[in-house]
Amino acid sequence: MELSKGANTPIPTSLLAVVISWRSDHMVDAHALLLGSDGSVRGDRDLVFYNAPRHISQAVTLDQDPDPGTARLSVSLPRTEAEVDRIVVSGSLEDATFPDLHGLTLTVFAVDGPVAVFALDDAESVSAMMFGEFYRRDGGWRFRAVGQGWASGMAGLVTEFGIQVDEGPAAGRPVAPPAHRGSDRDKSSSRAPAEEPADRPGRPSAGIADLRTAVLDRPAGAGGGPDATEDSHRPANPIPVSRDTPDRTAVLPNGATRTPSGAHPGNAHYRLDETSTTAAPAAPWDRFTDPQPTRQLAGTVSLHRSAPTEQVRLPAPPDPARADWYRDPEDPVRLRWWDGERWTADRRPVTRPHAHECERCGARRRRRVFGGHQPCSSCAVETEEFLIHWHTRAARVLTSAGPRGPEWEELWASLRYQRIDAAAARAALEPAALQYVERRVAFAFADGQISAEEYDDVEYAITDLGLSGPLIDELRSRMGRGRALSRLREGDLPAIATPDLHLDAEELVYLDIAATHIRELARGPKHTDGRLIVSTKKLRFVGAGAGVELPWSRIVSVAAEHDAVVVAATSARGGAIFAVADPQYLAAALEGALRIAKRLVLAPGQRDSRSISQEVKAEVWQRDGGRCVECGDSHYLEFDHVIPLSRGGATSAANLQILCRGCNRTKGANI
Known part of the structure; x- marks a missing residue:
């Protein structure tokens, strides 16, 4: 759905991909802020950006290596904490403004494709912009297109939502007042704009960041009634913001303690001791109607990019071409992710192969009443959620490039990273995989010649996709026979x-089978049983009271028709017709013998006319929907000439159709 500025649309509560695309040499830094019901972050951990690319809840992840001209965020709405009311999606530029970009577009992708598209055609001359936001509504989620800019860059944008920046400048103000603050259900709780006059009673002229500081830093017992002077609105004893140290606890003016919490790259964190939290009295200009606990200020956030540190060169794993979890060379009791080229910072503990514990996360599993163990519920939910999106992408790659190439390898590497069993992924992909193999087999038989490459491709796909069953066995048998006949036509004949035969010098026999010679006489066809012998020099038929010899130099064509093989020759009788048990095999052997004897392909013009290009095959397959045009079946499909070649039909998309094997045999050489 295409959105205009200010419009909103419902979106599925699932794993989403937010892609920002543009046409320019500039680079857009994407970031996200997770806001509470008050419209501000709970701490600096709620800012996801280049120095902190993953939220602690895994709800938002920044792709640090996107495609050129794009920036990408992964948003998992099911993992979003209940305290998070909105997720703001924003971006910033260095040494440029957004009008310098062309085709700036934000697209939200779900499992079945894009669900929201927002084209920012009229971007203002700003270096930071709030593109849009996800927000809760009636138990679900919606996305709103915003397009609001900040001239003061990323520092001004993040300060607006409660992040303190250590670069010094105060919070920037938006170029134009936003059309909304908060969700649709809480528009009355928006902050006051800074443009309000200072002489308005009870509401001093202060920016949003200043108001927040005044409320949070006010010492306990400060007056806030209607008669309070302007001086009473300013903090009497501002809280000094200092970096955490492991052995120091800061004491706030109201008696609460501030102790260091877990560190985050480039950030310092503080937390308020729950036992000493006090309430600040409300002021008439405060948008909170009820007394609220004193809110702890987050530590300052550095927006300077973290300088890459020189890493110690570690030995590669045993299989360096495979991205997987391996023993950490620096800590052998843990596993570390190798991405196929280098070690990453992702580590996890080694799980013990024990029946009582989950193989994926190591959590204790509950026992069943009648023996065995219950599956890990949390891992089952995460696996199902991941496979839904993985299956869509895998089916798309399978249709386009097939089960080879870097994209395909990345798909299976992502499974290994998530520690998901490959068998579960193959089971989810089985319908699409089976359709892919059927398509490859139909394409291979389109021109009646199975090359070694086509045979190997089908075998590789069946093995790599883990397919099995009666249908796969039939397809394999069909491909095996097709390849064997093709080898005979290519001249790979057995000796x-x-x-019991008297042969000429240096004459070898390729084939010796039972056959019936059919002669068309005036009173009707005459059938003579005997032996058909195919050698390096001639074609012989030996029967009771009759015999035929045709040197290869006189034979001009061979064709299999129904249960007989028709041989056309320049001899006086004009060739012969032989009925055999397997006419396809005999015709292929005769073509191979001719190839060897004449050093050329039999009937080059006819063979070339049967050749169908891959483009024509794909066009016919797409037009007929990959199903038989007669009965609608999707198995054992073949390409058929509507007007047969024997009647002058052309090998073109207009004269080709898809039929199943049964319908193709019923049609035969008819129109």
């Missing part, structure tokens, strides 16, 4: 021993 057999025939001690």
